[in-house]
Amino acid sequence: MAVQVVATAASTSESTVKDSLREIGDIGAVAELLLAESAQATLFAEELTITHVYETLDAVAKTTGKGSARDKIARLVGLLSDASPMEAKYILRTLTGQLRLGIGDMGIIDSLALAFAGEREARERIERAFNVCSDLAQVAEVLAKEGLDSMKNIQAAVGRPIRMMAAKKLSDPAEIIEKAGPEVLVEYKYDGERVQVHKDGEDVILFSRRQEQITEQYPDVVDLVRHQIQADICILEGECIAIDPKTGGTRPFQELMKRRRKTDIDRMSEEVPVAVRFFDILFHKGKDVTALPMAERRKLLESIVQSNERVSLTIGEVTDEPERLMEVFTQAVESGHEGVIAKAIHDGSGYQAGSRSWLWIKLKSSYQEGMADSVDLVVVGAIHGRGKRAGLYGAILASAYDADSDTFPTVCKIGTGFTDEMLVELKERLDHHSIGARSPKVISDIEADVWFSPAEVIEVLGDEMTVSPTHSAGRGRLEGGGLAIRFPRFTGRWREDKDPKQATTVADLIELFERQRGSGQ
DNA sequence: AATGTCTGCCCC
């Protein structure tokens, strides 16, 4: 849509904008360039005000229904006609959410500290306020109006999401114990959606990892919380997972995602039943309990969660031995879960809202060299890079080999794992094999920017196989579509020893998928 | 009415 806006505003064709975007990799910069080239009208334009820009964007956001796309475009084109090329750049970046200033929430907190306090300590107090209320605008407003001392008045409260604590990752169990020990709580890591549950009597609100309100999606969870949580006012955290009530097993994440809907919620609640595995408590009896050590929070949690088939604590145990940690990890993986999270339980193991510290460490099988399956895939296409990857490829399209039909159906795109240096090498190396159109042997629903004849083979690591609506590998031989790789990344290894027909085959992928499904439920 | 395409301060 942004392409259309720029094309219209600069009175040029969409293909011109697309070509330019391909080279520059930034729709804002493209707008700046093209508008400068067609800049007669700006001489007579009105002066742009922030209020006008804001009101226009607000109106665009609120436009819905039939014809809304056309209407949104018209409003934005109107706005750009009053903008200088540079203003257009930032308007485009703002509306596509790609500001690319090197400034995020933490950068803003730094700025607030300097602007309103001017001392180092201020930063921590401001950040703490943000972590417990998750609202940067509110923090800034209170700070500006009432000063640094007012930050202490911003406190955790039921109904207001707390920024979630995250885990580091590590592959070596001995190192994990070293970092978080001497004793750690080793918990199963479930493949579901993280939920922060806020309970005030019968009122229950659910928040997602990014502080979105997701209460409406899980009426069954709300009910479970009302009945199984023996505390009036509290904030808990857990993982919401899709389950098979017959077997008691966990169903794939994709199934759970069918619950992310606004309609048919009651029907889907029956089709995709869920369970919640609680693992933390942040607020209890009207008090913030985040400062309590993990060990004590776990005890408190045990005392208020009344378990049944749908609600329980995460499976976990305390150990100080790397060997035992690995045993629990193996159990978790063998029963179809992602891995484990090892948590510090010592006196300093309070809940650190908004941070990713060594107090929590996750271990997944894909972190263990050799344990996860890497595959050798054929590069069949590429997608132009954006931002700092402008002029290079941002991702490549990769296929397996289907020996039966002698074709190369796609399994994934790969956009991570490349160093800057590799990206340069990648382009040089691949452009050698560039062809004008998709090779008839390449089976792909995905439209690449550049197609290659199947030649280069690379090693790719992934977490697991998923049934895919878009990728074609194995399509027709499985229920539900083809196969794709979840979380694909380049290992850095080119398989120069392999030609395309020696790449991982569709049969290999199906076998991997069946094996993984077998260990699951 | 069916199908295609794009978006989400999306989930992972």
Place this chain on the structure above:
DNA sequence: ATTCTGC
């Protein structure tokens, strides 16, 4: 989600 990189 994973990964790389400038500070």
Place this chain on the structure above:
DNA sequence: GCAGAATGGGCAGACATT
């Protein structure tokens, strides 16, 4: 080591198009 910016699969919803 942190914070930020690249990028992945895949779901439902909202429109546009046929």
